[in-house]
Amino acid sequence: MTALDFSTTLGNAWFPAPTFTASGCASSGRELSQFFDIKTMGGVVTKSVMLKARNGRATPRMAETPSGMLNSIGLQGPGIDAFLAKDVPFLVEQKARIIISIAGETVEEYSTLARKLRSVSGISAIEVNISCPNVENRGLVFACDPEASRRVIDGVRRTIGGELPIIAKLSPDVTDLVSIAKGVVEAGADGLALINTVLGMVINLDTLRPHLGGKTGGLSGPAIKPIAVRAVYQVHAEMPQVPILGMGGISSGRDALEMIAAGASGVSIGTASFGNPTAIKSIQNELKDLLVAKGFTSLRQAIGYAHRPESE
């Protein structure tokens, strides 16, 4: 059997495998660790943590849709201090590699969160989830506003210094994703996480009203996979040097390879873990077998393969 180099990098962070949890889809890793050894995957991307504890939205918070689901959680979480005290030590103890996802309501809140992470050891990277409403700008989502996106990343970069890689998580609900991606990279992002959920709605036919407590929700699962593959492809085409963590409906090794060929250096698995707690393990094994079967000796050779000219 051919030896396969399965490792990947996001900025200066190295990971033994290209498979990650998706933020908000693994709580903080504790639950999944009952089903498999979480240090065997690339890393845990934690649920996006905010400065203060937050209860999130009213129920119902989810609706299953064809090949997908809508969720409207509203970033429920313990707040950064409790998170650093309780959740991070567990992950460190498990020897998992950790990407901490942060979310804020103001540019300043993101910087404050970054300041709190500066002295925490055992973190591989920071994911900056900018798909949150900006309270300083009529609730417009940061990720839909190129200037606000840039300011958030710039603030985090200045606070955190040059060492820790910053991965900006972008929303697909924009007209020109590439220009937003370019903006955050210029502002100091080392990598991009593509894509966040797609905004959707389900009407409950008993009440003839929106089903979710939060009315709208984020669509995830296989239903959005082609959107994610397109987003990764378009951004990689313009900025092939910027590492991308690809996500959106990946539920098999084949899905993961599609995303990698489109330009992703790693993949995050979210909704698939809801349906199958060992999905990440299976996807990892299937992806390895596929890469070997296709004659690759390293994961790196497959990244962005879809962009090569036909003749190669």
Next chain:
Amino acid sequence: MAGINKNAAQIRANIVSNKRVGQYHQLIINIGDLAQSCRPGNFVAINVGGENSRMVLRRAFAISRVSANSVSGGTMELIVAPHGQGSKWLCAQVEGAILDIVVPLGTAFGIPTEPVQVLLVGGGYGSAPLFGLAEVLNAKGCRVDMLLGASTASKIYAPMEGKRAVNSLRIYTEDGSMGQTGRVTEPIAGLIQDLNIAVIYSCGPMAMLSAIDEITRGTDVVHQCAVEESMACGIGICMTCVLPVADSEGNISMLRSCIDGPVMDGSFVQWDKVGKAL
């Protein structure tokens, strides 16, 4: 924050039998040694629809009873109402079919250390786990009385053999088609007095659980209820099945009914805030 049920494991399990019982299906599933770690109140999360299904989420079902020493190895019994796409698929599976399941999940009903008088209240097919619970309580020497209610007779689940462990069983239907006409919660206040009830165990729709809480509030009666919230994962990672629950200091937070429940102390659940943002 509580953790996931320590005995939970993902296994492939085969269906030993699938029988129609009135409006419901009784499924017996072989789960081997895991049957020994299942407690009344625990639930199972089942992958539905087969490999190319467009249903991406697991379905959660209460375990109604387990048998550790059955001829086919340890088994669990589920009572399933085929009303959604996932439950219809499950009810259509034949004997010998293999299911991908995660079991046991969630909290269990607390069993009193002393033999006391207990009342079990079930609504619709929510009554199923109460029969397994009644057996455990009966074996502890508790006097078990049971109330079952539903909108109509066909929605009452009350198997003959389940009645052996109960001292009395009263049935209520809203349309009067079986037992007494009315709601199952109507006689509770009187029974607490007459029978000197120490614990009420309940399982059924949220409105019923909330009504029982109103009756027990301010009394010494402990109310252990199994809540129902729609879940995407059943293992604590999706944060969708939350309920507002107070801790002993009165701080209210959104707890996951798959991890901190389904069995909760009814007096801590903030019934008036269910379905609202805190």
